[in-house]
Amino acid sequence: QLQLVESGGGLVQPGGSLRISCAVSGLRPDYYMIGWFRQSPGKEREGVSSIVSPYGSANYADSVKGRFTISTDSAKNTVYLQMDSLKPEDTAVYYCAGKGVLGNWRDPRAYRYWGRGTQVTVSS
Numbered sequence: 001q002l003q004l005v006e007s008g009g010g011l012v013q014p015g016g017s018l019r020i021s022c023a024v025s026g027l028r029p030d031y032y033m034i035g036w037f038r039q040s041p042g043k044e045r046e047g048v049s050s051i052v053s054p055y056g057s058a059n060y061a062d063s064v065k066g067r068f069t070i071s072t073d074s075a076k077n078t079v080y081l082q083m084d085s086l087k088p089e090d091t092a093v094y095y096c097a098g099k100g101v102l103g104n105w106r107d108p109r110a111y112r113y114w115g116r117g118t119q120v121t122v123s124s
């Protein structure tokens with residue numbers, strides 16, 4: 001069973017950068033996937049990026065490709081989402097979630113374990 005805790009959210013101006021973190025603890029399989037999702041009021045939860053731990057195979061939504069970078073630090077059991085060139089439409093609560101390595105990374109229903117989320121607000 002995985003426990004996930006997000007941190008690092010906050011207020012940033014358009015064009016700015018922010019790095020959010022997902023600390024992973026608990027009983028971990030040898031290989032597992034961590035996904036980052038976001039949700040803003042009135043919208044469905046959207047898959048942003050995912051990575052397979054520990055070897056780092058990554059996926060990105062088209063809306064963030066080239067601006068966001070996902071990475072993992074196995075020694076710290078932490079997954080990071082570096083967000084650059086932020087836009088107001090990136091404003092949302094960002095969640096990390098965990099599951100096995102198979103299946104559709106974009107589908108939130110495929111993830112069994114969830115953190116509580118961290119708010120990211122992009123505004124001038």
